[in-house]
Amino acid sequence: MSRRYLVVFAQAHNEFRIPELRSIAELHGFEFSLPSALDDQDPNRPYMVLYVQEEEHARILAKRCILIKSVYEFYGQGSSYEELHQNNRASRALWSRYILDTSFRFLVTAHNHKIPQARQREVVESFSYMKLMGKIDMKSPEIILACLEEYTSRHGFVRSKHEGDGQFRQVYFGRLLQEGTARSLIAKFDVKKRAYYGNTSMDSEISLLMANQALASPGKLIYDPFMGTGSTAYPTVHFGALVFGSDIDGRQMRGKGNPPGVLRAASQYGTVSRILDLCTFDVTRNPWRRGALFDAIITDPPYGVRAGAKRLGRKKELTPSQLATFTEHRMSPRLDDQPYIPPTKPYELSNLILDLVVLARYLLKPRGRVVFFLPTVTDEYTEIDIRQMLCEGMEVIANSLQDFGSWGRRLVTIRKVNDIQYPPPTFLEHQKGLATTHIPAHKGFREKYFQGFRKEE
Incomplete structure (x- = not known):
């Protein structure tokens, strides 16, 4: 029989909450249920009651989910204290x-409001019918009983300190089961405290959420094909997974100095042994000679705001005479003994995403996941943008928006649903977009971004 637990969320990345809960539940092999009322499932609200089979499962969610502040054993709720006491x-x-001999402490707090001390005492005294006989211990009680009042946001309105006190939307009551310990990792992996980072390094909270979506855990082998400065790797290896990284530009991974920058930062966290290797190559001309290697692919593809995506090739193809001259030059010895640096050309984001999903289908084990960010124009985005990038054997299981106003980026999680060994992808550019006439909102994103997302006349 399921038991009810109250989850208190951190006020950040609201759309990421439920996908993260589901990912951690899948990782640890258990299930939970959401409330039946749609209003109680709203991820924008600070509290949510979950139905979980075992208490240990609720503790696991609190310890691993980045967006959970605490979890309570749920006793009751109501739109008034009369209703709350009846349910309690x-x-x-x-x-x-x-009741008999347990030391306790009462906590009365609220979301979007400050409760005056006098009313806090009134609330505590209203629970006298529980007849708790244990010692009141304010420092180290055996249990903490909490009333949590939910107020609607009044951001932007000038009001007095305790204005609207008692006019809450809902009040919850329960016993503190587990503090959310995973949130401390945000400070641990803070980019500003990192030994090596660059201008494209990802925020630590986001990279931790990506690691959870990828089900990072001991024994997993995970690949980042756009490694950059390694922001996705450090939380992933912290959770016990092994990481292989690659990038078309090795300078991003190496940085300056020795050892390479990514390994230097991993050493800071004591996890350098879990970085298997770092290689420089173009994902469209990759060295993989067999598939089904990785449990997950986790990456933040470059989309051109700070650094554009590149692939091997020339922006303008050589004429036959130029090609003959080039070949002759390449075959002759170089007097300066400098290595040949192949030319690169821009890699259009919509093509890159299509290639990434097909590459993931080839490289992932059955039920493996590819987790990546996709920038979109808010006014142009439609669900077909995501469905269009799918291929046979792949399904979308999460799609969460990080909203920046006129644009945003979506954390997309796609899973391989079968055990078929697919052939290596060909990455033929001329085949892109032939299957549909729909133009996704992320196509030409770089140009739209620098034009201020102005619509064409």
Whole structure:
């Protein structure tokens, strides 16, 4: 029989909350249920009651989910304290074991509001019917019982300190089960404290969320095909996974100095042994000679705002005479003994994403995941943009928006659904876009970004 637990969320990345919960539940092999009422499933609200089979499963969510602040054993809720007390009395079987000799402390707090001390005392005294006989211990109690009031946001309105006190949307009551310990990792992986980072390094909270979406854990082998400065790798290896990274520009991974920058930063976190290797190559001309290698692919593809994506090739093809001269030059010895640096050309984002999904289908094990960010223009985005990038054997299981106003980026999670060994992808540019006339919102994103997302006349 499922038991109810109250989850208190951090006020960040609201759309990422439920996908993260589902990913961690899948990682640890259990299930949970959301409330039946749609209003209670709203990810924008700070509190949510989950139905979980075992208490240990609720603790696991609190310890691993980045967006959870705490989890409570749920006793009741109501739109008024009269309704709350009625529901709490009905839950007596859950809290009666603490009546006789358990030290306790009451916590009365609120979201979007400051409760005056006088009313906090009134709230605590209203629970006198519980007849708790244990010692009141404000420093180290055996249990903490909490009332959590939810107020609607009044951001932007000038009001007095306690204006609207008691006019809450809902109040919840329960016993603190587990503090959310994973949020401390945000400070640990803070980019500003990192030994090596660059101008494209990702925010630590986002990279931790990506690691959770990729189900990073001991024994997993995970690949980042656009490694850059390694922002996705450090949380991934922290959770026990092994990481292989590649990039078309090795300078981003190497940095300046020795050892290479990515390894130097991994050493800072004590996880350098889990970085298997770093290689420089173009993903469209990759060295992989067999598929089904990786449990997950996790990456933040370059989309041209700070650094544009590149692939091998020339912007303008050589004429036959130029090609003959070039070939002759390449075959002759170089007097300066300098290595040949192949030319590159821009890699259009919509083509890059199509190639990434097909490459993931080839490289992933069955039920493996590819997790990546996709920038989109807010006014132009439609669901077909995501469906269009799919191919046989792949399905979308999460699509969460990080909103920046006129544009945003979506954390997309796609899973391989079968055990078919697909052939290596060909990455033929002339085949892109032939199957559909729909133009996705992320096509030409770089140009739209620098034009200020102005619509064409």
